[in-house]
Amino acid sequence: MSYVDEIIEAVVAKNPSEPEFHQAVKEVLNSLRPVVDANEEKFRREALLERLVEPERQIKFRVPWVDDKGQVQVNTGYRVQFNSAIGPYKGGLRLHPSVNLGIIKFLGFEQIFKNSLTGLPIGGGKGGSDFDPKGKSDREVMAFCQSFMTELCKYIGENTDVPAGDIGTGAREIGYLYGQYKRLTGLYEGVLTGKGLSYGGSLARTEATGYGLLYLTQEMLKMNGIDIAGKTAAVSGSGNVAIYAIQKAQQLGVKVLTCSDSNGWVYDPEGIDVAALKEIKEVKRARLTEYRNYRPNSEYHEGRGVWSVKVDLALPCATQNELHLEDAKALVANGVTAVAEGANMPTTLEATEYLQEQGILFAPGKAANAGGVATSALEMSQNSERLSWTFDEVDAKLQGIMVNICHNMADAAERYGFAKNYVAGANIAGFEKVVDAMLAQGVV
Ligand code: NDP
Numbered sequence: 001m002s003y004v005d006e007i008i009e010a011v012v013a014k015n016p017s018e019p020e021f022h023q024a025v026k027e028v029l030n031s032l033r034p035v036v037d038a039n040e041e042k043f044r045r046e047a048l049l050e051r052l053v054e055p056e057r058q059i060k061f062r063v064p065w066v067d068d069k070g071q072v073q074v075n076t077g078y079r080v081q082f083n084s085a086i087g088p089y090k091g092g093l094r095l096h097p098s099v100n101l102g103i104i105k106f107l108g109f110e111q112i113f114k115n116s117l118t119g120l121p122i123g124g125g126k127g128g129s130d131f132d133p134k135g136k137s138d139r140e141v142m143a144f145c146q147s148f149m150t151e152l153c154k155y156i157g158e159n160t161d162v163p164a165g166d167i168g169t170g171a172r173e174i175g176y177l178y179g180q181y182k183r184l185t186g187l188y189e190g191v192l193t194g195k196g197l198s199y200g201g202s203l204a205r206t207e208a209t210g211y212g213l214l215y216l217t218q219e220m221l222k223m224n225g226i227d228i229a230g231k232t233a234a235v236s237g238s239g240n241v242a243i244y245a246i247q248k249a250q251q252l253g254v255k256v257l258t259c260s261d262s263n264g265w266v267y268d269p270e271g272i273d274v275a276a277l278k279e280i281k282e283v284k285r286a287r288l289t290e291y292r293n294y295r296p297n298s299e300y301h302e303g304r305g306v307w308s309v310k311v312d313l314a315l316p317c318a319t320q321n322e323l324h325l326e327d328a329k330a331l332v333a334n335g336v337t338a339v340a341e342g343a344n345m346p347t348t349l350e351a352t353e354y355l356q357e358q359g360i361l362f363a364p365g366k367a368a369n370a371g372g373v374a375t376s377a378l379e380m381s382q383n384s385e386r387l388s389w390t391f392d393e394v395d396a397k398l399q400g401i402m403v404n405i406c407h408n409m410a411d412a413a414e415r416y417g418f419a420k421n422y423v424a425g426a427n428i429a430g431f432e433k434v435v436d437a438m439l440a441q442g443v444v
């Protein structure tokens, strides 16, 4: 059996009931076959793949807090410190009822290669909790965040592990987490990113993931002789990534026809109204059913459906495994040109393979959504030098990083004979730097 197949089998056997982690490992390792085959003897002796799929550390802890009725609630907290070969662990905190160890491990594993692709010195980690911020009062969210940080603060620091936002963790949560870290440790340091601008945050971090997604998509289209201006797009989600993806798409001349939340989706034939979306989601924290109050010509549909709309570009920006094989078939039947992942692993393996077979340009999340963590690393740089850069400076750096990632993934694919297979290209390009650092640092 090949080394890659042995490791995939071992991961499944050793980590039962973690299907998302299996999926992420399979996708990455399958596309690394040519690199692994070329170095098999050395990698086996070094147990390189065994080390790569085993987190350096996994922390799981109790998070008790008191709700507004005086009732004690208990959630589970996680931080998986996956790989620190190229820098301190870096990755978001997800707050969603679906969170379990397997979800955090899949996200942490992806983060290793994504962070490497940014070209910046950040290792891979991820954390979160099965706490659901939806419907909670600000005081309840604060109580949870303070309890969560009371345990987490023992394991993080500006030079060891720097968490950030993800699903359910936005500016409000980062603020409460930061305040508690400072109170417990007495340290005013860049231990979290996505901070508010008044206490060490970076301009353009809020916009970065969505903007970066569009910068990479624009470049990928350009490399293939296609102009992004004048295209139509379907976006899923209506959170941080989706909102700023829609905004940047519109600035680039793309008409975005859809967005969604976990209850339903909106079709707006005139193009999504970003100001309305921001008010509904960022200010009111309400549901998308409200969108029709702002845009009477739009449609609201319960359930799933954004991928049934005829568009040139599909940009999944909600969550994992939200674009299935039948969705991919519908997109292709409707003449889609490109799919670029704003979320982490939103496309199932079968759907990804189908899209690639059909010649659709496909940008994987670890490349396409890397603008968020890249700008987090820029926030870390600003915190270290105790300076703040302007919006335009950060945005220009972000654009440069996304264009570089795009070319690096295309070049790596080409080098190994997979021209235009950007999934393979992104995995290989991300892997090469991490492996080099792991081998140089010996058996650790
Ligand atoms: P938010 O919490 O701001 O928004 C998440 C959006 O996705 C909401 O519209 C939410 O709907 C929807 N959603 C979440 N879970 C589900 C689900 N199980 N089924 C259907 N819809 C769902 O998160 P972000 O925008 O920050 O994150 C979106 C994706 O992007 C995630 O995969 C995240 O890991 C990834 N990402 C985020 C980065 C960042 O900087 N924030 C960076 C890189 C990747 P509802 O409100 O109804 O739950």
Ligand code: 2IT
Residues within 6 Å of the ligand: 090, 091, 092, 093, 114, 162, 163, 164, 165, 166, 167, 193, 344, 369, 370, 372, 373, 374, 376
């Ligand atoms: O998935 C991701 O890259 C993020 N949620 C952002 C992580 C970060 O450290 O900014």
